[in-house]
Amino acid sequence: MPSIRNVAIRSITLQAREEIQPPVGIPPRPNRDIGFATVFLRVENPKQEDATLIVKSVEIRNVSDGARQDFSQPAQAINLRPLENSELAFHLTNKTGYSGQDRVKAVVTYEVGEQLLVIESDPVEVNIYGIKSSK
Numbered sequence: 001m002p003s004i005r006n007v008a009i010r011s012i013t014l015q016a017r018e019e020i021q022p023p024v025g026i027p028p029r030p031n032r033d034i035g036f037a038t039v040f041l042r043v044e045n046p047k048q049e050d051a052t053l054i055v056k057s058v059e060i061r062n063v064s065d066g067a068r069q070d071f072s073q074p075a076q077a078i079n080l081r082p083l084e085n086s087e088l089a090f091h092l093t094n095k096t097g098y099s100g101q102d103r104v105k106a107v108v109t110y111e112v113g114e115q116l117l118v119i120e121s122d123p124v125e126v127n128i129y130g131i132k133s134s135k
Helices: none
Strands: 007-017 036-043 053-063 074-080 085-094 104-112 115-120 127-129
Touching: 007 053, 007 104, 007 115, 036 074, 036 104, 053 085, 074 085, 085 115
Parallel strands: 007 127
Antiparallel strands: 007 036, 036 085, 053 074, 053 104, 104 115
């Protein structure tokens, strides 16, 4: 974990859900999103000058085997003002849902200056809404 004096992601929280059936009142579509993940990051710049934190990747992984779920997020630069504290939310979706019956965690790789850092969320259960139909 980075020192308290450095620009950093201080905490990370994951919410994961899978919606097998469309919401009530919405007609079924064959190519709709089924898997949803929201990753909340609390970032801090304790310095007296502007700073940039680059989120290189946001991944959702199975806890038991580290297998990567089918979500993607492009790299994103976060510009922080002096002494700024912010919370950011990354909303990830996919069309396949979650693979496996495992708990999942978010893994964020980010860069501050020349330093590459990784932070992980606590594991969470995937909230599943609807019943899978047999194929």
